[in-house]
Amino acid sequence: MRKKIVAANWKMNMTQAESARFIESLLLDLGDITDVEVVIVPPFTAIAKVTEALGKAQNIKVGAQNMYWERSGAFTGEISAALLRDLFVHYVVLGHSERRILFGETDEIVNRKVRAAHEATLRPIVCVGETLEQRDRGNVEKILSIQLRGSLKDLSEKELQETVIAYEPVWAIGTGRNATPEQAQEAHTFIRHTLREIADDATAERVRIQYGGSVKPENARELMSQPDIDGALVGGASLDPRSFAEIVKAARAEVA
Numbered sequence: 001m002r003k004k005i006v007a008a009n010w011k012m013n014m015t016q017a018e019s020a021r022f023i024e025s026l027l028l029d030l031g032d033i034t035d036v037e038v039v040i041v042p043p044f045t046a047i048a049k050v051t052e053a054l055g056k057a058q059n060i061k062v063g064a065q066n067m068y069w070e071r072s073g074a075f076t077g078e079i080s081a082a083l084l085r086d087l088f089v090h091y092v093v094l095g096h097s098e099r100r101i102l103f104g105e106t107d108e109i110v111n112r113k114v115r116a117a118h119e120a121t122l123r124p125i126v127c128v129g130e131t132l133e134q135r136d137r138g139n140v141e142k143i144l145s146i147q148l149r150g151s152l153k154d155l156s157e158k159e160l161q162e163t164v165i166a167y168e169p170v171w172a173i174g175t176g177r178n179a180t181p182e183q184a185q186e187a188h189t190f191i192r193h194t195l196r197e198i199a200d201d202a203t204a205e206r207v208r209i210q211y212g213g214s215v216k217p218e219n220a221r222e223l224m225s226q227p228d229i230d231g232a233l234v235g236g237a238s239l240d241p242r243s244f245a246e247i248v249k250a251a252r253a254e255v256a
C-alpha cells in the first residue's frame with residue numbers, strides 16, 4: 001500500500017512572514033498528520049522559516065524547488081543537495097515544466113540532478129508531462145517514455161523506490177483546466193508500466209506517482225481515488241492554507 005503524498009509547490013511566492021502564517025494555520029487545521037505525507041516546497045528564502053514554524057510537527061516535510069548537481073564550488077547562484085540537507089530539506093522537485101521550458105532543462109540535466117540528490121539522501125520529485133500540442137498529436141506515451149527513461153537513467157532499484165514521480169500535463173498547469181481523472185489515470189498506468197520496464201514489478205508498485213495541474217479542493221478527491229494516483233503536486237491552490245488543507249484531507253479520505 002503506497003502512502004499518499006501531497007506537496008505544496010509555492011513557486012516564486014511567499015515571504016518569510018507569509019510562510020510562518022501559512023504553517024501556523026495549516027497546523028491548526030491538520031494537526032501533525034501521519035496517514036498522508038505532506039511536503040511544503042517553499043522558495044529557498046523561506047525554507048528555514050518553514051522548518052522553524054513546523055517545530056515538532058515532524059510528519060510534515062520540507063522540499064526545495066530545484067538544486068544544482070555539483071557538490072560545492074564556484075557555481076555562483078546555485079544551491080547543492082548538501083546545502084539543502086543542511087536546512088533539513090527532505091525532498092527536491094526536479095524537472096518541473098517551468099524549469100524545462102523557461103530555463104532549458106533537458107532530461108540529461110534532470111538526470112544529473114536526480115542522481116546528485118540521491119547521493120545526498122535527498123528524495124527527488126521528478127516531474128514529467130506533455131504539452132497540449134504533443135497530446136493533440138497522440139504523442140503522450142512517447143513523451144512520457146522519453147522523459148522517464150532520460151530523467152531516471154542509472155538509478156538503483158532502491159533509489160527508484162525512493163523517487164516520487166509527478167505527472168504534470170503542461171496544459172493543465174496554472175490554467176484551471178485539470179486532466180480528467182480518467183486521463184490522469186491513463187497516464188499514470190503508462191508511467192507505472194514504464195517503471196516496470198526500467199526496473200521490475202516490485203519497484204514499479206512501490207513508486208508513488210503524484211498528479212499535478214490545477215488540483216483544487218473540488219477535484220482532488222476524485223483524482224486521488226484513481227488506483228495509480230498516489231497524491232498531488234499543488235501549485236496555485238497551495239498558496240492558501242485552507243484550500244491546501246482540504247486537498248490533504250481529500251487524500252486522507254482515500255486512505256480511510
Ligand code: PGA
Binds near residue numbers: 009176214215237
Ligand atoms: P497548479 O501548478 O496547481 O497551479 O496548476 C501545479 C504545478 O506546477 O506543480
